[in-house]
Amino acid sequence: MRITAIRDIVAPIKSDIANAYIDFSTMTASVVAVVTDVVVEGRPVVGFGFNSNGRYAPQGLLRERFIPRLLSARPEDLQGEDGLVDPHRAWAAMMRNEKPGGHGERSVAVGVLDMALWDAVAKANRVPLWRLLADRYNGGEADATAWVYAAGGYYYPGKGLEGLQDEMRSYLDRGYSTVKMKVGLVPLEEDLARIEAALAVLDHDGSRLCVDVNGRFSLEEAIRFGHAIAPYNLRWYEEPVDPLDYLAHAALATVYAPPLATGENLFSMQDARNLVRHGGLRADRDILQFDPALSYGLVEYLRTRDMLAAHGWSPRRCVPHGGHQFALNIAVGLGLGGNESYPDVFAPFGGFADSVPVRDSRVAMPDIPGIGFEAKSALYAVMRPVAEG
Ligand SMILES: O=C([O-])CC(=O)C(=O)O
Numbered sequence: 130m131r132i133t134a135i136r137d138i139v140a141p142i143k144s145d146i147a148n149a150y151i152d153f154s155t156m157t158a159s160v161v162a163v164v165t166d167v168v169v170e171g172r173p174v175v176g177f178g179f180n181s182n183g184r185y186a187p188q189g190l191l192r193e194r195f196i197p198r199l200l201s202a203r204p205e206d207l208q209g210e211d212g213l214v215d216p217h218r219a220w221a222a223m224m225r226n227e228k229p230g231g232h233g234e235r236s237v238a239v240g241v242l243d244m245a246l247w248d249a250v251a252k253a254n255r256v257p258l259w260r261l262l263a264d265r266y267n268g269g270e271a272d273a274t275a276w277v278y279a280a281g282g283y284y285y286p287g288k289g290l291e292g293l294q295d296e297m298r299s300y301l302d303r304g305y306s307t308v309k310m311k312v313g314l315v316p317l318e319e320d321l322a323r324i325e326a327a328l329a330v331l332d333h334d335g336s337r338l339c340v341d342v343n344g345r346f347s348l349e350e351a352i353r354f355g356h357a358i359a360p361y362n363l364r365w366y367e368e369p370v371d372p373l374d375y376l377a378h379a380a381l382a383t384v385y386a387p388p389l390a391t392g393e394n395l396f397s398m399q400d401a402r403n404l405v406r407h408g409g410l411r412a413d414r415d416i417l418q419f420d421p422a423l424s425y426g427l428v429e430y431l432r433t434r435d436m437l438a439a440h441g442w443s444p445r446r447c448v449p450h451g452g453h454q455f456a457l458n459i460a461v462g463l464g465l466g467g468n469e470s471y472p473d474v475f476a477p478f479g480g481f482a483d484s485v486p487v488r489d490s491r492v493a494m495p496d497i498p499g500i501g502f503e504a505k506s507a508l509y510a511v512m513r514p515v516a517e518g
């Protein structure tokens with residue numbers, strides 16, 4: 130397999146929603162197409178990738194460093210024993226002359242290309258990515274379905290408690306039983322009223338509701354908020370403090386007993402390892418949300434998985450951020466705890482194959498080669514022109 134072209138565009142994913150830290154009024158995503166010379170059913174295999182919401186399109190990094198490095202590598206240096214591109218070797222080629230540490234957003238650019246390479250390799254093998262991953266890295270074991278939860282509950286101009294309840298109800302109508310909402314932008318009392326409103330449509334069952342602070346609180350604020358919500362026994366309390374402040378996580382974990390969740394803004398195995406070493410998180414309940422599309426891709430995610438195992442963490446404690454089909458394949462193929470889903474935001478990049486229903490907050494995977502983008506028509510409508518250039 131040779132890479133014959135790599136094309137990229139910047140797609141807008143802007144909207145009027147806000148979390149406690151940012152609004153999404155100018156949000157963008159890079160979409161890449163990696164074109165190869167492998168022909169399946171008369172057409173060249175093309176792999177697609179994109180970055181998750183929350184980080185902007187890394188077009189400069191892609192065009193100045195990572196795409197040129199892939200295109201200028203000798204094909205034999207990228208190839209595995211099967212004659213296809215080996216994503217691990219491609220990763221090494223992309224990261225040539227990059228120093229350790231200070232991961233910045235190069236991890237996003239590498240993640241976008243890594244996603245496309247895995248899509249291409251699975252397509253060339255004519256298998257879904259989840260099957261390829263299960264066979265290569267999980268003893269052949271794939272889960273029949275993935276647990277998914279509906280992430281939303283954003284702050285939105287003019288949206289009151291009824292609007293929030295309508296949104297949550299609509300997720301339940303679409304087959305989700307667990308939902309997530311944003312907190313931390315408004316005074317505590319106001320957020321508590323929002324949480325109680327959401328709980329009212331969830332039979333007052335806290336295990337069906339997650340709240341997400343997006344790293345907004347100081348440790349003091351996080352503890353105060355934690356005391357206020359502890360009686361609800363929520364599914365998880367997400368990114369309560371700055372994602373890189375491991376000591377603050379450790380301190381909070383001493384006073385907040387129910388599950389914490391974090392990791393969507395840690396972009397490397399080394400950052401994840403620091404969290405696990407120093408963040409005081411509890412392997413019996415807390416949730417790790419590293420997003421392979423933002424953090425150097427699946428090659429790095431496999432390193433993170435091995436690191437977690439060495440520290441006594443089950444992959445079932447991982448529920449990636451990002452709501453994309455890439456992480457969904459990884460969740461099923463590597464036996465993770467599930468995946469995020471955005472039924473109403475960040476379209477068309479979130480979600481599943483068109484024909485796949487959500488039942489009891491679980492989805493099955495389509496049996497089509499690659500990541501499955503072709504089975505999601507609104508997304509493929511964005512991707513196909515990128516491949517055609
Ligand atoms: O609002 C965001 O930035 C997305 C986010 O945190 C999540 O999906 O957990």
Ligand SMILES: [Mg+2]
Pocket residue numbers: 341343367368393450
């Ligand atoms: Mg989050």
